[in-house]
Amino acid sequence: MREINQTIGQTGSPADGQVEVPEKDIPLRDDIRLLGRILGDTIRSQEGDAVFDLVEGVRQTSIRFHRDQDQAARRELEDLLNGMTPRQTTRIIRAFSYFSHLSNIAEDQHHIRRTRAxxxxxxxxxxxxxxxxxGRAQETGIGIERLEAFFREALVCPVLTAHPTEVRRKSSLNREMDLAQLLAERERGRMTPEETEACDEAMRRAVLTLWQTSLLRWTKRTVIDEVQNGVSFYDQTFLRELPRFYAQLEDRLATLRPDRRPAEVPPFLRMGSWIGGDRDGNPFVTADVVARTMRLQSTRALAFYLDEAxxxxxxxxxxxxxxxVSDALRDLADRSPDxxxxxxxxxxxxxxxxIYARLAATARALGQAEVLRHAVGEAPPYADASELKAELxxxxxxLTGNGSEVLARGRLRQLRYAVAVFGFHLASLDLRQNSDVHERTVGELLESAAPGTGYAGLDEEARIALLLEELKTARPLASPFIDYSEETAGELAILRMAADAHRRYGAASMPNxxxxxxxxxxxxxxxxxxxxxxxxxxxxxxxxGVNIIPLFETIGDLRNSTRIMDRLLSLPAYRSLLESRGLEQEVMLGxxxxNKDGGFVTxxxxxxxxxxxxxxxxRRHGVRLRLFHGRGGSVGRGGGPSYQAILAQPGGAVQGQIRITEQGETISGKYSNAEVGRRNLETLAAATLExxxxxxxxxxxxxxxxxxxEELSGHAFEAYRDLVYGTRGFEDYFWESTVITEIASLNIGSRPSSRKKTRSIEDLRAIPWVxxxxQCRLMLPGWYGFGSAVRAWLADHPGDGPDGGMAMLRSMHRDWPFFQTLLSNMDMVLAKSNIAIASRYAELVTDPDLRRTVFERIRAEWQASIDALLAITGQDGLLRGNPLLARSIRNRFPYLDPLNHVQVELLRRHRGRSEEEYVLRGIQLTINGIAAGLRNSG
Structure with a gap:
């Protein structure tokens, strides 16, 4: 009997004619087979043998095409997919989407398995x-004193954002985490037959629940929905895994001390968030939303402390x-209302x-009604988290002073670290707004206070002079007797809320x-x-009271950033403000x-x-620089392996402090599994230390x-800009050949996909752009322009010898981490692309001349970029230096391609004015499945 489990996502099975997998990867194959069997059984029981056989037929045919490049198999696959009824189409989409989700779970568990091995x-x-x-620090003679000094001064902060590329619902994520936990239980202990049976049944329940749960949200997400989703990762990972990381680091450092005594590690690795505070282009982030965000965050922290206490x-x-017991402990006990x-x-x-009574009183004082247990009596609330930490x-x-040190190293140590890291605010909430809004707000305040100021008409130097003059005086500009515009009133309300948060939760609650x-x-x-x-x-x-952080985003802004910061740091008034911040200044790079402005290379x-x-x-101004990297999940938005990215920074760019955004589907990919999450946090800390x-x-x-x-960048910039901004009709090509319109219909984010109601590429947000x-498997933002750049470079620097242009590029790849990382990320993106599938999307463009002209340019550049990459790296194929990723991507393609084919056909019907409900719903389901298969897609 044919069973989905026999070949779904296999890393090699004789039945498929593939090579055998390495012994170390056999458990991965077995896990995927197990999950595939359960999914197949679920489809059969829920949808019947006909649907099951259709799913299996599509899968087998797709695998045969990919294995043998059999064009007859391709035509057979297209006939199968084109001949489906609407109901069959929906079932096929859901089946292949879940294949990808379940494979992701198995791969994550395999990474954990290999680490444990x-x-x-x-x-x-x-x-x-x-x-x-x-270990490397020890080898180079760095002693414990320098290490401890590093941890005292360091700051490593992943910042969660709510950008809309997370297409999975929280309900689905929860069941996927259940499956991951059950796989881990099977792996780590010998089970009795009864236990194995119970575990398998629990997995079947989880998969059945997934199948019967909608993959899509049917209502638009609100900002508070996004906040609650972000806070949920603290339950799953951060509240427990960060203290665990600190405890292990404490023990490692103790082995380096002469007395081998452990000492508490300062909380240098902390969490940040934009969710509920990022109002750039999001009109739904109001003062009330900011207040509710802080209350939700604080409630989660205090609920955890109450449970642990x-x-x-x-x-x-x-x-x-x-x-x-110590005298201090005796006094603490005597002050208890118990x-x-x-x-x-x-x-x-x-x-x-x-302590519990004081925590409960603190929760009540902060307006939190979610205290589950009553305290034994009344007690005063804590003024701040440091008071709680002092009592712990x-x-x-x-305990440690009276022979019970081992008792102090358990739950108490975890709780002490949690309080030190999360305080009463859980995560530091950044406030972000566009400079244009600030300009209008300040202009209105100045005009109201002194009519005729004309701030908007002043040049830059006049503005600086006026603002510096105003900053000398404590006199406020805003008046309670003036009715300001809705925008200005809203900005002032949010900043007043930030000041209130400082008083209620501490200055760390909103520091930026x-x-x-x-x-x-x-x-x-x-x-x-x-x-x-x-x-x-x-x-x-x-x-x-807070850090003022510029975000330089466009190519022009990046080029001007050095001049702007030099001028700013030269102002005595601003330097005086920085002295109150320890002479540290953060700069964010977008x-x-x-990338959308100038292309990947530039x-x-x-x-x-x-x-x-x-x-x-x-360095010249004697101010410490902290860089905040606004990286996305995809390579086209600065993504890629964090460890290599941090080590590839230029000298002096990582001065013990770094902040990095974690965006969209990257958050669930990295942090929904607790152990994977801790490893990712550890990687950030390790790379920063190195x-x-x-x-x-x-x-x-x-x-x-x-x-x-510089030359390569110039050529790449010219090629990219000429295509995206210089080609007549390119906007139409983009909107017609991709799912950008349909992405906007998904309920996956609280803010619009464009800054303005236009089709302009300039106004489109970078996230839906990438x-x-x-989705159409081109990944254009992650490579376009590289092939043209290398071709132009070689034309200007001919010769095959040691002094030729190719020898220089190979030398750069061998010796320069920046160039290595650039090409490595491009290698991954190109391996996930598929020009044949992309050509199907190009067929959606209604103007044949535009379609032919643009796609042929893209196809030629795609091939040129691959050829250039292979020539420089010396590889005979993509991802030859990363066989594990190559295997993962290769074995996903048979399950992605049918989804792409169906998506194209549904797009054709939808744009042909089909009013059938299943068409748009099917498109949205394919978006979910393709994103799951690609993982870092947005």
């Missing part, structure tokens, strides 16, 4: 782990007749009931104001003036919009040059490398 075998720590980073009280039943005679001889429990430290010190589209010094000073209005900047004392190069220039400017201590002033690339890259190209 290395650990069990006693293998040397691998790159990307903190053990490897500390309750559990800890149950564990620490130590009787005073059997142990000695007067139960049953606990009078249990000082640790009384201390913890007192009293318990820790008493980010300015999108920053292109001048006045943009920074405008925000300073607005912060003064709400008390977050106090001019008389020179105190600045990967997504710079974006990467201008970002690299901007970093070099900023490092030099900041880049700072092992390569603090990495040698600058050879001058000829820089010159060559996401659309991924």
């Amino acid at each position: 290395h650990d069990l075998a006693g293998s040397a720590p691998r790159p990307g782990t903190i053990g490897h980073a500390l 309750h559990a800890l009280g149950g564990e620490l039943s130590l009787n005073r007749r059997n142990v000695t 007067r139960s005679p049953n606990r009078q001889d249990e000082p640790y429990r009384r201390a913890l009931t007192g 430290d009293v318990i820790h010190d008493s 104001c980010i300015i999108s589209k920053a292109d001048g010094v006045s943009d920074m000073l405008e925000v300073a003036l607005l912060l003064k209005e709400v008390g977050l900047l106090r001019p008389l004392g020179g105190a600045l 990967y997504s919009d710079s 974006s990467g190069w201008e970002l690299y040059k901007a970093e070099i220039g900023l490092v030099e400017v900041f 880049a700072t201590l092992l390569h603090p002033d990495a040698a600058a690339p050879r001058e000829e490398y820089l010159a060559a890259m 996401f659309s190209w991924a």
Whole structure:
């Protein structure tokens, strides 16, 4: 009997005629077979044998085509797919979408399995782990003193954002996490037959629930929906895995100390968020939403602390007749409202009931009604999280000082680290707004206070002078007796909410104001003036309560960033404000919009040059630079492996501090599984440590490398701009040949896909731009222009010898991490592309001349880019240096291609004015499935 499980996503099986898989990957194959069998059984039981046989026929035919490049199989596949009824089409889409989702689960579990296998075998720590980073530090003579100094000054902060490329629903994610946990249980323990049967049944329940759950959201997501989704990852991963990471790091550092005594690690790795605070282009982020966001975050943190304090009280039943306690612990217990005679001889429990009572009072004071258990009595709320941490430290010190150190290393240690990292705010919420909004707000305030100011008509220098003058005085501009525009009133309300959050949750709750589209010094000073209005900047004392952060996004902005920051840091008034922030200044670099503006090659190069220039400017001014990298999930938006990306930064760009956005589907891919999540967090910390201590002033690339890259970038920029912005009708080609219109109909984000109601590429957000190209399997933002650049470079630098142009490019690839990373990311993107499938999407373009002209240019550039990449790297095929990724991608194609074929046909019907409900719904389902198969698609 044919069964889906026999070949779904196999990494090699004799039945498919594929090569046998390495022994270490057999468990992955077995997991995929298991999940495939369960899915197949579910389809058969729910949809009947006819649907099951159709799914199997499509799958077998697609595999045969990919294995043998059998054109007869391709035609057979097209006939099968074209001949389906609407109901069959929907079932096929759902089946192949779930194939990809289940394969992702199995692959994640296999990564965990391989990591554990290395650990069990006693293998040397691998790159990307903190053990490897500390080992390299020891080898180079970096002692414990320098390491401890690094952790005191470091800041590593992944920042979650709500960009709309996460197409999965939370309901589906929960069941997928259940499956991951069940696979892990099967892996890690010998089960009895009864236990195995129970585990298999639980997996069947999870898969059946997935099948019977809608893959799509039927209502538009609100900002609060996005906040709740983001907060859920703290339950799954962050609240437990970050303290676990700190505890393990503490133990590793203890082995490097002469006395081998553990010492608490400062909370250098923390979480940030834009969800609920990013109002750039999102009119739904209001002051009320910001307040609700902070309340939701704080509620999650305090609920966790309450649960842990309750559990800890149950564990620490130590009787005073059997142990000695410190005076501080005795005092803490005596202050507890707990007067139960049953606990009078249990000082640790009384201390913890007192802590619980204060936590409950804190939750009530912060307007949180979600306290599940009643406290034993009344107690005063904590003024801030440091008070809670101090009382937990009293318990820790008493245990470690009186022979019970092992008790302090369990739940208590995890809770102490959690409080230190998450405080009462959970994650630092960034506020982001466009500079144009700030300009209009400041202009209205100035005009209301002094009619005739005419701020909008002033040039940059006049604006700077006026703003500096206003910043000298404590006099506010806003008046309660003036009715301001809705925009200005809204901006002031949000900033007042930020000031209130500082008072309620602490300054770490909202430490940053980010300015999108920053292109001048006045943009920074405008925000300073607005912060003064709400008390977050106090001019008389020179105190600045939050970081003012410019975001340089376009190619032009990146090129001007060094000049702008040099001018800003030269202003005595601004430097005085920075002194209150420890002479640290953060700068954010935008990967997504710079790519959309100038293409992949030029974006990467201008970002690299901007970093070099900023490092030099900041060094000259004696100000510490912290870079915030606005990377997306896809290579076209700055994505790719984080470890290599951090190590490829120019010397001095990573000074122990770095912030990086985690966007869209990347969040669930990295952090829905707790163990995978902890490994990803560890990788960020390890890369930052290595880049700072092992390569603090990495040698600058050879001058000829820089010159060559400048030439390559120029050629690539010209090719990209000529296609995207210089080709007549290109906008029409894009909108007709991709699913951009249909993506806008998905309920996957709270903000619109374009900044304005136009079809202009300039106004389109970078996220749907990249996401659309991924869906049609072109991945254009991740490679276009490279082939033309190399061809032009070789024409200008001919010769095959050691002095020829190709020899230079190969040398750059061998010796320069930046160029290595650039080509490695392009290698991955090109491997996921499929020009034959892309040609099917091109057929959707109604103008035949436009279709032929644009697609042939794209096809030629695609081939030229692959040829150039292989020639430089010396590979005989894509991803030859990454066989694991190559295997994963290769085995996904048979399950992606049918989805692409169906998507094209449904798009044709939808645009032919088909009113059938299943058509648009089917398109939306294919978007989900293709995104799952590609993983980092947006």
